[in-house]
Amino acid sequence: MATNSDWAVEAHGLVKVFGENRAVDGVDLSVRAGTVYGVLGPNGAGKSTTISMLATLLRPDAGSATIFGHDVQREAQIVRQLIGVTAQFASVDEKLSATENLIIFSRLLGLSRSQARRKSAALLDEFGLTEAATRPLAKFSGGMRRRLDLAASLIAQPPLIFLDEPTTGLDPRTRSQMWDTIRRLVNEGSTVLLTTQYLEEADQLADRIAVIDTGRVVAEGTAEELKASVGESSLQLRLADGGDVDEARRVIRETLGVDAVISPEAGRITAPMADPDRVTDLFIRFRETGIRLSEMSVQKPTLDEVFLTLTGHGVDSDSVAAETIQKEEVHA
C-alpha cells in the first residue's frame, strides 16, 4: 500500500508570520485518509492561515506539508487537483446566479459545456438549491450561500475537502443540515479537514481533533481522549428523599473516598468518579443503608472544559463576536 494514500495531510512545523504576529507557529498535523479531522480553536488562533497554507493559497515561512504525498509548494498544481476549499467567507460570485457560478467553476476544471451544465444541475439538486438556481446570489440567505460554496468545492469530487468554519453564523437548523452534508461526504469516501470554534461541532463530526491556540497545536487526539486528558467523569445522583443528603455524603466519602458536592436544589449530588468499578460498591451501600435514588447519570467532561484547561482561557463569546467583525473589516 502506497504511503501517500494513507495520509491525506501531513504537515511538519508550519510557520506563517505576518509582520510581528506569528499567526502559525510550528503546526504539525497528520490526517488519515477517509476521516474527518477537526481543527478547533478560537478566532485568531491560526486555523484559517493553516488551511490557506495546506490549500496552496499561502506560502509557509517555514515547515513543510504534503497532501496525499504531494508537496504543497513544489507540487502545488497537483495538490490543487486533489483538494476542494470552502473558505470562511463564501467564495462564490455575488453578481452571478448559482447556476452560472457552478458552470464557470466546472468549465475551469475542464468539464465540457454539456458536462458542466449537467454537473451544476445535479449539485444544485443535491444541495436543495434548484429553485433558487437562476436568482442572483444577492438574494441568497447565509445558509444557501454556504451550501452553494460547498457544492462548488465538490465539482471535481476532490478526495480532500477543506472546510473553514463551515457553520459559523448559521442558525441551528441550517447548521445541522450542514453537518448531515459533511457526514454524507465522508461516507462517500472523502477526507474532510474542518476548522471550527464550536466545541460541539468538533465533538459531533471529527474523528480526531487538534486544539490550536496562538498558532500552536496544544492538544491532539480523539474527542474522548481529549476529554479524558482533562480529568475524570463525575457521578450525578438525585435522591428520592432530600432528607438523606447528609447520610449519602457520608457513604460516598466512605466508599469512594471523595467529597461530594451538594447542588442548590436539594437532593442533587455530584461526586468525582475516578474508578467506575467502585461505584458498584457505592450503590450496594446505598441499598444497605436504605438510601433510594430517583435518578443517576455519569457526566463526562465537556470540550469546553478541555479548552479551558488547555488554553487557560475559555471561548468568550463576546470577544469572538468582536474579532469576527474585525476580521470581516480586514477582509472587506
Added chain:
Amino acid sequence: MTAITTATLEGRPLKNHVSLGQSVRNSFTMAYRGILKIRRTPEQLIDVTVQPIIFTLMFTYIFGGAIAGSIADYLPMIIPGILVQTVITGSVVTGTQLREDMDKGVFDRFKSLPIARIAPLAGALLADTVRYAIATTLTLVMGVILGWRPGGGLGHVVLAAVLVIVCAWAISWIFAFFGVVARSASSVQGISFLVLFPLTFLSNAFVPADTLPNWLKAFVNANPVSHLVTAVRDLANTGTVTGDLWLALLGAAVIVAVFAPLTVRSYMRKA
C-alpha cells in the same frame, strides 16, 4: 479509503504544470465570467457609452475652428485622436474593477483551483475588450454623423478599430498592475489617471505636434500613443499602413511583456 484515493488519482492524470492550451481555455472561461458580469450590471458601461458621444461633440466643436480652420477639416484628425483617448481611458476601469473583484472571496477559490494562474487576470482583461469595442463603435459612428468620411474605406476603419482595441488591451495591463498592488479601488483610479493623462494628452491626439516646444515635441513623438493615433489616422483616412502601426504594436508588446509578468507575480504573492 485507499481504493477511493487511487481511483481519483487514476481517473485524472495529475500534472504539476498548466499547458498553454489550458491557460487559453481558462482565460476564455474567465472572460465569459466577465461578460456575464457586464450583462448583469450594464450601468458600468456608462463611461464607454456616454463619454465617446460627449467628447466627440465637445472636442470637435471647441477645437475644430481653432486648430484646423473648420470642423470638417478637423474631423479626420480628431476622430482617431478621440478614439484612442476614449478607449484608453476606458481601460483604466479594468484596474479598479479588478481590485474590487479581487477583494471578493471568489478569488480565493480561483487560487485554489488547478487552473492557469494568469487566467483570472487575462480573462478580466479579455472581457474588457467588449467595453473597448463599444467605445470604438460609438466614437466612429459619432464621427460619421458629424460628417467624417474616412477615405480608407470600411475595411481599413475596421482594421484601425481592431488596432486600437488590441493596444488598449495591452495598456490595460498597466492599470491591472496598479489594481493588483494598490490597497483600494479609489487609489487605483488615482494612480491610473496620473499615468493616463500624460500618456493621452501629451500626444498628437488633439493637436499637431509641430506647434509644441522642442522638449515636449520629443516626448510626444516618442509616446507610443502618438504612434497609435498616427497609425489610426493613416489607416482610416488614407488606407495606408505606415511604420507607426508597427511602432504602436511594438509599444503594446513591450507593455504586455513588462506588466503581465509583474502583475501575475504580485497577484500570486497577495494572500
